[in-house]
Amino acid sequence: GAVVSQHPSWVICKSGTSVKIECRSLDFQATTMFWYRQFPKQSLMLMATSNEGSKATYEQGVEKDKFLINHASLTLSTLTVTSAHPEDSSFYICSAITGTSYNEQFFGPGTRLTVL
Amino acid sequence: DQQVKQNSPSLSVQEGRISILNCDYTNSMFDYFLWYKKYPAEGPTFLISISSIKDKNEDGRFTVFLNKSAKHLSLHIVPSQPGDSAVYFCAAFYTGNQFYFGTGTSLTVIP
Numbered sequence: 001g002a003v004v005s006q007h008p009s010w011v012i013c014k015s016g017t018s019v020k021i022e023c024r025s026l027d028f029q030a031t032t033m034f035w036y037r038q039f040p041k042q043s044l045m046l047m048a049t050s051n052e053g054s055k056a057t058y059e060q061g062v063e064k065d066k067f068l069i070n071h072a073s074l075t076l077s078t079l080t081v082t083s084a085h086p087e088d089s090s091f092y093i094c095s096a097i098t099g100t101s102y103n104e105q106f107f108g109p110g111t112r113l114t115v116l
Numbered sequence: 117d118q119q120v121k122q123n124s125p126s127l128s129v130q131e132g133r134i135s136i137l138n139c140d141y142t143n144s145m146f147d148y149f150l151w152y153k154k155y156p157a158e159g160p161t162f163l164i165s166i167s168s169i170k171d172k173n174e175d176g177r178f179t180v181f182l183n184k185s186a187k188h189l190s191l192h193i194v195p196s197q198p199g200d201s202a203v204y205f206c207a208a209f210y211t212g213n214q215f216y217f218g219t220g221t222s223l224t225v226i227p
Contacts, residue, residue, distance in 0.1 A: 004159070034215075041125065043118070043205065043217040044160070059214075093159050104150075105215065107159035 002028045004096050006108035013084055014116055021079045021111045023094030029074035030096035034105065035067075038091045050077050084115045119143045120208050122218035130226050135193040137221050139206035142187065146208040146216075151180060151191045154203045154220070163204070164191070196225045 003026040013019050023033055032051050036044040048069050050056040056069035066088075068080040077096075081088055091112055095105040121140045129135045137151075147168040152160035166173040166180045166189070173180050179192045193200055203220045 006159075009157075041219070043120070043219040044215075045217075046214050049214065091157075095159070104162050104165070107152075107161065109159045110157065112157060 002026075002096070002098070002106040004030075004094065004106045004108040006092075006094055006111050008111060009109060010112045010114075012114045012116065015085050016083055018080055018082045019084055019113060021081075021092055021094075021113075023077045023079070023096070023108050025075045025096045025106070028096075028098050028106075030077075030098060031074065032097050033071055033077040034095045034097075035069060035077075035079050036093045036095065038093060038110075044093065047079075081113065084113070086115045089113055089115045118219070119146075120206060120216045120218040122206060122221050124221050125219070126222040126224070128224045128226060129196045131198060132195045135191075135196045135200065135223055135225065137191040137193075137204050137206075137223065139189045139191075139218050140187055141189075141208050141216075143208070143210070143216075144187070145210040147210045148208065149180070149182060149189050150207045150215075151178075152205045152207060152217075153200075154205060156203075160205055193223075196223075198225045198227050201225050 005024045007022045035047045047062045048056045048058045050069045050071035058064045071077040093110040095107045150165040151163040154160040164178045182189045203222045205220045206218045207215045209215045
């Protein structure tokens with residue numbers, strides 16, 4: 001199956017700093033990438049949908065100025081958590097689809113963010 | 117608004133027995149359902165799916181059943197193996213829309 005990577009896998013940062021998470025599709029071109037957040041013992045919550053070359057679409061309640069998403073190419077999307085605070089500590093997972101088929105999303109391994 | 121629900125946070129099953137994971141949904145527009153398996157600190161991996169025009173889909177040891185009238189689907193794993201121990205998420209969507217995930221069920225298969 002298609003492979004999606006994320007970097008870094010784990011990051012610890014001080015409150016107030018910004019953190020960038022990369023999501024790459026390694027062996028396919030991803031027309032659409034998704035960013036999810038998962039809190040402990042909760043479901044994956046969609047944060048935003050990004051299409052290559054256009055602005056991301058954010059879900060209700062997600063601050064677009066805090067979670068900056070850039071989908072610069074068909075194989076790379078980045079999520080930047082700006083001015084991170086402890087409540088932003090979470091597991092962030094990206095996924096990607098090829099074409100317009102939503103039948104299968106290919107998920108990255110996730111990034112554990114801990115904000116001190 | 118939790119449109120997809122997994123009411124059992126955990127399940128323990130003896131090796132060799134059947135594991136049944138349940139999932140309920142509220143949105144009748146959903147036309148595609150999927151099950152994902154997730155290990156700690158890893159992203160979910162696709163397991164099996166079913167479209168709303170079917171009521172059963174089988175792939176090896178994994179079978180998904182869909183009861184549209186009850187808005188309920190289940191994943192059967194038989195026989196269960198220790199390597200099946202993971203968190204299982206069900207997900208649903210309707211064409212062109214976002215995925216909605218359940219809260220997950222942690223399955224432990226006891227050797």
